[in-house]
Amino acid sequence: MLLLGIDVGGTHTDAVAAGEDGIKARVKVATVHENLLSSIQNALEAITAEVDPGLIQQLNLSTTLSTNSIVEGKVEDVGMIVSAGPGIDPYSVMPCKNYHVIPGAVDHRGTETSPIDSNALKAAVDSCVADGIKVFASVSKFSPRNPSHEKTMQLALNGKADFITLGHKLTGRLNFPRRIATAYYNCAVWRIFNNFADAVSGTLEKTGLGHVKVNILKADGGTMPFQLSRDLPVQSIFSGPAASVMGIIALCDITQDSIIYDVGGTTTDIAIFVSGAPLIERDGIHIGSYPTLVRALKVRSIGIGGDSAVSLQSGTVRVGPNRLGPSMAFDGNHPTLTDALIWKGSCHCGSIEKSKKGFADFAAKNNISPDELAEKAINTAVGTIHDETRQLVDEINQQPVYTIHELLENRRIVPRKIYMMGGPAEALKDSIFQKFQLSTEVPPNYDVANAVGAALTRTTTDIELFADTEKGVMFIPSLGYRENIPRGYKLHDAEKDAMSHLLSHLGDLNIASAGENAEITASSSFNMINGYSTVGRNIRVKCQIKPGVVRTYS
Amino acid sequence: MLKAKNSLGMIFFPAFDWAISPTHPEREERLLYTQDQLLEEGIFDIEGIQEYKPAVATTEDVERVHFCFPDVDSIVTRSHYISAGGAIKAAQIVMEGEKQRAFAMVRPPGHHAMKTVLGSRGFCTINIEAIMCEYIRKMYGPKRIAIVDTDCHHGDGTQDVYWHDPDTLYISMHQDGRTLFPGTGFPQECGGPKALGRTINIPLPPGTSDTGFMMVMERVVMPILEDFKPDLIINSAGQDNHFTDPITNMNFSAQGYAALNTMLNPDIAVLEGGYSIQGALPYVNLGISMAMAGLDYSHVREPDFNPESLKESQDILNYISSLCDAIPDIYFNPPEKTSDGVVKDGWSVRHKNIFYDTGGFSESQTESLYLCDDCRGILKVETGKQSGPRGLGVEIPRNACKHCRDLALKIVEEAQNKSSNRYVQLINRQDEEYIRYGF
Ligand SMILES: [Zn+2]
Ligand SMILES: [Zn+2]
Ligand SMILES: [Zn+2]
Numbered sequence: 001m002l003l004l005g006i007d008v009g010g011t012h013t014d015a016v017a018a019g020e021d022g023i024k025a026r027v028k029v030a031t032v033h034e035n036l037l038s039s040i041q042n043a044l045e046a047i048t049a050e051v052d053p054g055l056i057q058q059l060n061l062s063t064t065l066s067t068n069s070i071v072e073g074k075v076e077d078v079g080m081i082v083s084a085g086p087g088i089d090p091y092s093v094m095p096c097k098n099y100h101v102i103p104g105a106v107d108h109r110g111t112e113t114s115p116i117d118s119n120a121l122k123a124a125v126d127s128c129v130a131d132g133i134k135v136f137a138s139v140s141k142f143s144p145r146n147p148s149h150e151k152t153m154q155l156a157l158n159g160k161a162d163f164i165t166l167g168h169k170l171t172g173r174l175n176f177p178r179r180i181a182t183a184y185y186n187c188a189v190w191r192i193f194n195n196f197a198d199a200v201s202g203t204l205e206k207t208g209l210g211h212v213k214v215n216i217l218k219a220d221g222g223t224m225p226f227q228l229s230r231d232l233p234v235q236s237i238f239s240g241p242a243a244s245v246m247g248i249i250a251l252c253d254i255t256q257d258s259i260i261y262d263v264g265g266t267t268t269d270i271a272i273f274v275s276g277a278p279l280i281e282r283d284g285i286h287i288g289s290y291p292t293l294v295r296a297l298k299v300r301s302i303g304i305g306g307d308s309a310v311s312l313q314s315g316t317v318r319v320g321p322n323r324l325g326p327s328m329a330f331d332g333n334h335p336t337l338t339d340a341l342i343w344k345g346s347c348h349c350g351s352i353e354k355s356k357k358g359f360a361d362f363a364a365k366n367n368i369s370p371d372e373l374a375e376k377a378i379n380t381a382v383g384t385i386h387d388e389t390r391q392l393v394d395e396i397n398q399q400p401v402y403t404i405h406e407l408l409e410n411r412r413i414v415p416r417k418i419y420m421m422g423g424p425a426e427a428l429k430d431s432i433f434q435k436f437q438l439s440t441e442v443p444p445n446y447d448v449a450n451a452v453g454a455a456l457t458r459t460t461t462d463i464e465l466f467a468d469t470e471k472g473v474m475f476i477p478s479l480g481y482r483e484n485i486p487r488g489y490k491l492h493d494a495e496k497d498a499m500s501h502l503l504s505h506l507g508d509l510n511i512a513s514a515g516e517n518a519e520i521t522a523s524s525s526f527n528m529i530n531g532y533s534t535v536g537r538n539i540r541v542k543c544q545i546k547p548g549v550v551r552t553y554s
Numbered sequence: 555m556l557k558a559k560n561s562l563g564m565i566f567f568p569a570f571d572w573a574i575s576p577t578h579p580e581r582e583e584r585l586l587y588t589q590d591q592l593l594e595e596g597i598f599d600i601e602g603i604q605e606y607k608p609a610v611a612t613t614e615d616v617e618r619v620h621f622c623f624p625d626v627d628s629i630v631t632r633s634h635y636i637s638a639g640g641a642i643k644a645a646q647i648v649m650e651g652e653k654q655r656a657f658a659m660v661r662p663p664g665h666h667a668m669k670t671v672l673g674s675r676g677f678c679t680i681n682i683e684a685i686m687c688e689y690i691r692k693m694y695g696p697k698r699i700a701i702v703d704t705d706c707h708h709g710d711g712t713q714d715v716y717w718h719d720p721d722t723l724y725i726s727m728h729q730d731g732r733t734l735f736p737g738t739g740f741p742q743e744c745g746g747p748k749a750l751g752r753t754i755n756i757p758l759p760p761g762t763s764d765t766g767f768m769m770v771m772e773r774v775v776m777p778i779l780e781d782f783k784p785d786l787i788i789n790s791a792g793q794d795n796h797f798t799d800p801i802t803n804m805n806f807s808a809q810g811y812a813a814l815n816t817m818l819n820p821d822i823a824v825l826e827g828g829y830s831i832q833g834a835l836p837y838v839n840l841g842i843s844m845a846m847a848g849l850d851y852s853h854v855r856e857p858d859f860n861p862e863s864l865k866e867s868q869d870i871l872n873y874i875s876s877l878c879d880a881i882p883d884i885y886f887n888p889p890e891k892t893s894d895g896v897v898k899d900g901w902s903v904r905h906k907n908i909f910y911d912t913g914g915f916s917e918s919q920t921e922s923l924y925l926c927d928d929c930r931g932i933l934k935v936e937t938g939k940q941s942g943p944r945g946l947g948v949e950i951p952r953n954a955c956k957h958c959r960d961l962a963l964k965i966v967e968e969a970q971n972k973s974s975n976r977y978v979q980l981i982n983r984q985d986e987e988y989i990r991y992g993f
Contacts (some may be wrong), residue, residue, distance in 0.1 A: 086855040086856070087854060089850060093556075108590040108594065177599060291599050400605050526583040528577075529583065530575045538583070
């Protein structure tokens with residue numbers, strides 16, 4: 001039985017076939033930017049030349065398709081129908097032209113305080129249809145507490161849309177502007193993602209892999225089933241860094257507070273582990289100028305990589321953040337961090353001779369010894385990485401908490417170990433160790449850690465449950481589930497219900513779920529008082545299948 | 555995306571695991587819906603607005619302000635240390651220039667906590683604004699500070715703490731004490747002998763709405779502030795003037811609170827009361843946050859907001875107008891004598907009986923200010939629960955003259971040797987020394 005992982009990156013598409021006891025095959029092919037499908041095809045062909053396709057059970061795919069479409073603006077026009085009610089001006093978070101705010105309001109407890117204006121709704125739909133819009137997002141304020149306005153908007157679109165995103169189906173977490181942006185992006189990339197998904201299915205058939213179960217990687221360090229990804233393509237954005245982080249988990253035995261570096265050509269991604277588990281972004285990832293509700297591992301990207309240009313400005317040696325072409329070792333004409341590492345003898349790639357000559361010439365031109373230049377360049381790069389890491393850890397330690405218990409417990413992150421991967425990882429390892437004085441490890445197969453991560457990442461999902469015993473309802477917004485509950489419903493009942501819905505949701509998705517990976521991440525119950533008597537309880541429970549890998553090779 | 559015109563730091567600390575009792579109005583649920591509203595509005599995503607974790611106040615931060623008997627730790631709970639710490643964090647953010655403004659949305663509140671603390675009063679135990687102000691003065695030097703209290707209840711605690719301090723202007727607008735707890739806050743209460751006109755009370759009739767509040771702001775509060783020229787303006791931002799508040803009788807709205815805040819333009823706001831946790835707090839707190847950040851708050855409205863039905867009668871407006879005519883004079887031409895106290899052997903002495911509604915006991919207290927021509931004078935408080943052990947508190951102000959400083963130290967020394975006081979506490983602001991004796 002083999003698990004396949006493919007990570008379509010900016011330069012390379014990496015693929016590995018992972019077996020019970022190790023990596024059976026690994027390939028790197030160039031990414032064809034204009035045709036991601038062909039990159040996947042090439043990777044699949046190369047892999048199936050090395051292993052028996054019949055043994056491949058599952059393919060986990062991480063692709064930049066949705067991200068690229070958004071970044072390059074190759075997206076479809078979306079009709080956004082929004083019900084906001086009182087609060088911040090809803091036009092301040094307008095992500096697109098066909099944006100219609102319909103009068104109507106739901107409050108923080110999910111009570112409708114003003115019905116949807118059906119005339120305005122009809123006019124909005126007609127105007128979008130007249131503009132040739134085929135994909136729609138329906139988002140109302142507090143829809144995770146009561147989705148009725150979103151459903152009314154959906155009804156009005158009946159027969160007029162190829163696809164509709166309902167805000168409350170994205171997540172149960174609150175944040176109206178982020179919900180708007182997330183729903184917008186989900187619609188904007190829906191068609192391009194589904195066309196791609198069709199093509200991937202076709203390719204698998206042709207490569208003799210029709211039997212393989214496909215999952216798409218998400219930014220939170222988990223996967224989602226192919227079928228689900230067709231409705232939630234926005235969840236596939238920025239899954240690249242997550243693949244690398246999950247790869248490190250698979251390749252190393254991480255148990256402590258740790259720092260993870262993925263050193264690339266132009267950037268270094270920093271991730272932080274707390275007691276061996278990767279940290280998740282509190283709210284969600286930013287795409288372009290909009291923050292979203294897409295869950296993601298906390299990864300900070302800084303402008304230092306192997307290809308970062310080394311330069312001198314009034315006597316000060318700088319590294320990055322710009323890239324002035326490839327390293328001199330690879331026929332570039334400006335020295336890079338990689339060239340500095342080659343000069344110091346800690347890196348062996350490309351043409352060593354060309355690199356050393358070019359580096360020495362550049363140093364001479366700038367009246368500095370090549371030794372000093374290389375040393376200063378490496379120190380500067382490592383210094384920047386160090387400072388940014390410190391800042392990130394401080395920021396995380398400063399994050400607000402909401403209970404006395406959490407505040408006084410004051411769990412501060414204190415990194416004890418560093419793990420590195422990516423091209424220049426090995427070459428930078430000693431300098432990083434010198435700077436941090438923390439045990440620094442570069443695992444074998446570090447250069448395809450991303451594909452290993454993709455291959456071994458498990459399916460994750462998370463849900464939020466709300467119960468309001470005064471109203472006698474319990475609901476799980478993202479599952480569209482709602483049920484009446486008795487007045488005596490307690491936190492304990494809610495926790496049990498949340499877990500069983502989480503697991504049965506996975507069952508519906510045909511995922512043989514390991515219940516031991518399910519966990520409750522937040523759970524609270526508030527007495528609701530009217531006058532001086534308790535009228536009910538407001539209960540909130542969050543649970544998730546925690547991000548992780550199916551097996552490790554550490 | 556939105557960008558704040560004024561950068562704003564927000565300390566949101568709902569203390570979700572603390573309550574006085576399960577059905578007390580000041581309870582865990584109090585900021586729950588506010589948090590939901592702020593999160594749903596995405597307020598922390600606005601450029602220039604940032605959320606901060608509260609600091610935790612130290613015992614010394616409390617001892618710098620209060621005489622706590624028998625001692626701080628036997629009265630003050632963790633939640634109070636954190637809510638005072640939230641206010642301190644707000645001060646740090648602004649004083650260090652990290653943000654232009656800060657709003658500490660913390661609980662429990664503090665403005666009923668007086669100079670002497672034997673227990674809890676009106677949901678307050680320690681005065682978080684005063685603790686913040688004295689923290690500011692210690693860390694960032696002497697400052698002229700104006701505290702404008704817009705809570706519906708008279709801030710009798712803050713008034714008491716600053717009664718003798720001419721460098722702190724305390725203005726409280728509140729529902730008339732003849733109709734609401736704590737029953738004080740009348741115009742003639744205007745400061746001790748060394749700080750006459752530095753306490754300004756504006757009692758408003760029940761039913762006052764946006765027009766009445768804004769009239770007071772324009773005609774009383776703003777002209778006085780303009781003259782006082784404070785280094786810092788603090789808003790004790792109680793939200794219980796709201797028309798839906800269950801324990802008061804006013805008709806103020808979220809729009810009104812936001813407009814008031816825009817006019818007041820405070821450097822720091824600290825949340826005080828406000829018990830309409832579903833119908834008011836989410837909207838008022840959002841409105842104030844947006845006003846502080848200089849953002850358009852015109853869409854912030856309560857679901858059942860009907861300005862016509864909330865409008866005060868002409869009679870009420872006429873009455874408020876007459877207050878607006880009379881009250882500024884108290885600041886500009888303060889009376890010669892304090893309303894409260896008699897002069898005895900060079901000391902201005904007043905007796906107080908303070909009822910602790912939460913604890914259900916009374917404190918009897920004799921407070922004396924030494925009338926010195928060279929400095930502000932030292933403060934001496936003899937106090938105790940009725941028929942309980944007595945405590946003595948002595949405070950040396952920062953700018954005390956040598957004579958007063960020596961006198962204060964002598965009083966403390968004598969009290970240790972031979973007095974009926976079981977506890978003695980010294981607040982020595984000059985040498986930053988906070989000492990207590992007795993057990
Ligand atoms: Zn007041
Ligand atoms: Zn109050
Ligand atoms: Zn003196």
